[in-house]
Amino acid sequence: MSSTNSLTVEDLGSAAQRDRRKRILDATIALATQGGFDAVQMRAVAEQADVALGTLYRYFPSKIHLLVSALGREFERASASLGDKPIPGDTASERVIYVLRRTTRGLQGDPHLAEALTRAFMFADASVQAEIHTVGMLLTRMLTRAMHPGQTELTDDDVAIARVIGDVWLSTLVGWVTGRTSAADTAAQMEKAVHLLLRD
Amino acid sequence: MSSTNSLTVEDLGSAAQRDRRKRILDATIALATQGGFDAVQMRAVAEQADVALGTLYRYFPSKIHLLVSALGREFERASASLGDKPIPGDTASERVIYVLRRTTRGLQGDPHLAEALTRAFMFADASVQAEIHTVGMLLTRMLTRAMHPGQTELTDDDVAIARVIGDVWLSTLVGWVTGRTSAADTAAQMEKAVHLLLRD
């Protein structure tokens, strides 16, 4: 695409383009934090990011793409903030629960943001596969790292368990986001699932 | 509400009202079967059910309510068709998998319908709690019945396991519906989860 800067892993275009993209995602997160899914209106995002509506659609082909991309960026941030520090806990389930609690708390601290991002994730279709896959991989890696710290080889069961935990996480999160479950119940259900899967 | 017929468990109003309601749900299912979530357009439902748009909204306050109600009716049908016949399988996991396969296959036979109903379920907020709860109870009952045929007393673990399986079912179904997972993978993931939870 761009002739310069061809050594970066992902070619994000010129500095101006990177800047626009960042402004758009910032505006998305800001609006989602304030008022959730409904508040992320394409015209409002465009205005707050100081780009034209057509430009917004040039960068993100739909509201769903936009929100899932924003979710991905937030997730990367959370994943990075978890960092390389060893995860506290003596057993696999303790460590997994620690990670889940931390991530969930991060989301629940911003209920509107969590609602917007979860909704988008649930509504995304195949055209958002790439973005979704990114998020899925990050989550799986976080969980398997918690299950087996410092281990690179994983059994099929490890991955399967991580996936099941991810599924439960998503389902309960949807329940919470849509106001069908309290935060406490959400946490309790997740922890129960972890204990059922990782008996230690 | 209505003065007559006050002995029915759910007061569904006059025969004309029951008929309208049925016509609306029939139209919803028909349109969803043809073209999925997007094809269930309120104007189209109203026209096909031969009611005015305002009347449609009088019966179902939103497209989501409409679709979740339709899902509930389909689910009751599936649950009833499973009937009281003993569930085949020698172990709990075999029986649970049988039930899941059967239910999933029913949904996957109508991809558009499955997409519409799953989307609606995922998008529903607290205002649809009642309808959602109905579906959740039916699913839990189906699963616990498969786990412990003919048993009425259930441990907390039984219910928790059923819930986890339900969560996985929902998550994988979303993956399939949104084109992120194949039908085969969907089935495999669910069965893997069942085996991880019910080791027998």
Next chain:
DNA sequence: CGTGAAACTGGAACGTGTTCCTATTATGGA
């Protein structure tokens, strides 16, 4: 029967996601 309330019809109107178009501006190679 009449009557009044509730339900229904038909359709206009509004908000927001999405598309599209034209004029203007930035960009990168000759």
Next chain:
DNA sequence: TCCATAATAGGAACACGTTCCAGTTTCACG
């Protein structure tokens, strides 16, 4: 520096969920 091309701005237009309203029909009750 100049030009061709792509990118952006600004905004009109369309689709569909939702709301609203005026007129009509249905229905239970006196």
